[in-house]
Amino acid sequence: MSIDPSWRPQEDEFTILSERTWLAGIILSAVAYGIVFTLFVLSFRALYLSINRANFTQKLIFLVYITLIFTFGTLIIGFGSKMTQLAFIDGQNIPGGPGGCSPEPLAKPTAAFEQEEFAIPIDEVANVCYVLGQWFADGMVVWRCLVIYRSCRYPSWLVMGVPILAYLGSIFVGVVWLQQISTTNPWVSGTNFTLPYFWLSLALNIAMTIAICGRLMLHRWRMRKALGSNAGADYTGIVTMLIESSALYACFSLCVLIPFALNSPIQNTFIQMLGEVQIIAPLLIVYCVASGQAWSSRTSDELMSRSNAKPGLIKFAPNTSSPSTLQTSQTGIKITKSQAEFQDNFEMKTRSSDMV
Secondary structure: OOOOHHHOOOOOHHHHHHHHHHHHHHHHHHHHHHHHHHHHHHHHHHHHHOOOOOOHHHHHHHHHHHHHHHHHHHHHHHHHHHHHHHHHHHOOOOOOOOOOOOOOOOOOOOOOHHHHOOOOHHHHHHHHHHHHHHHHHHHHHHHHHHHHOOOOOOOHHHHHHHHHHHHHHHHHHHHHHHHHHOOOOOOOOOOOOHHHHHHHHHHHHHHHHHHHHHHHHHHHHHHHHHHOOOOOHHHHOHHHHHHHOOHHHHHHHHHHHHHHHHOOOOHHHHHHHHHHHHHHHHHHHHHHHHOOOOOOOOHHHHHHHHHHOOOOOOOOOOOOOOOOEEEOOOOOOEEEHHHHHHHHHHHHHHHHHHHO
C-alpha cells in the first residue's frame, strides 16, 4: 500500500524514523505493562495466600513493595501515553516534529516536542515514577545479593560494600538527573547527566548479575558433586539464576544505552519500554519468593546438610506399603503387623513363665 507523497510531513527521513520508533515504543510499553499487571496479580495472590502469624511482617512488606512498583508502572504507561497524544496530535506542528533528534552521535536533542516539553507536569510525573521504579528495582537486586551471600565465609559488609555504595551513588545521580530534566531547557548547562545515571545503574545491575549467578553456580556445582545432577535444581537452575540476578533488566539496559550513546532513533523504542521492563524483573523475584522457589537465608544450610549426610549401614527394604505394614521413622526398617503381634505375644508368655 502506497501513501501519497503529498500527505507526508515536511520532515527529513531521520526525523520521521525518530517519530516511528517513539510510537512503536509506547505500543510495546503497553504490551510490557500487560506482563507487569499479570505478574502483580500472581504475586499478590501468592503472598496473600501464604500469610500467617510467623511471616506476617515479611509478607506485608512484599505486598506494599509490589503495590508501589505496580503503581509506578501504571503511572508511567498512563502519562507516557498522554505525552504521545500531545506530541502526535495536539502539538504535531512543533518545529522539528514530535520526536526529532540530531543524527550526530552524542549531540544534544533538537527542538522537538519531547525535548521542549520536559518540564510539563505530565512528563515530569512519568520521569519521577521511572526513577522511583528504578531505585526500587535496583534495591531488590541488592537485597537478593545480600540474601544469597549471607552464608558466605567472608563478612557481608566486605562482599556488599561496593554494591551498596554504587546503589547510593545511583540514587544521588538520579536526583540530579531529575532536577536537570525538570527545567524548561535541561541541556543549557552543557552537562548531560542522562548517560552517567543510566551507566551507573547498568554497572550496578551487571555487577549484581555476575555476583548472584556466580554464587548460585558455585552451589550448583557443589550440589551436583555431592548429591547428583538434579540436586538443588529448584534453586540453581538456569531460569532461576536469570530471574534472581535480574538479568532481564541488565540486558535490556544495554539495548537502551548503546543506541542512546550513538543517538540512534531506536533509543526511543527501548527507553520507553525500560520503565516497564525494570518493574517486571523485581515482580518475577517476588513471585519466586512467594511461591517458595527463591533462594532464602536457610537454603544454603539445608542443601549443604544434605550433601554432608552420610549413608547408614542398613539396607532399606523396597517400598511395599500396605495397610498392615508399619514403618519406623528413625531407621527405615519395616516389620509387618503379624510380626509385631507375634513378638508381643512371645514377650507376654516369657514374662508369665518367669513369674511362675
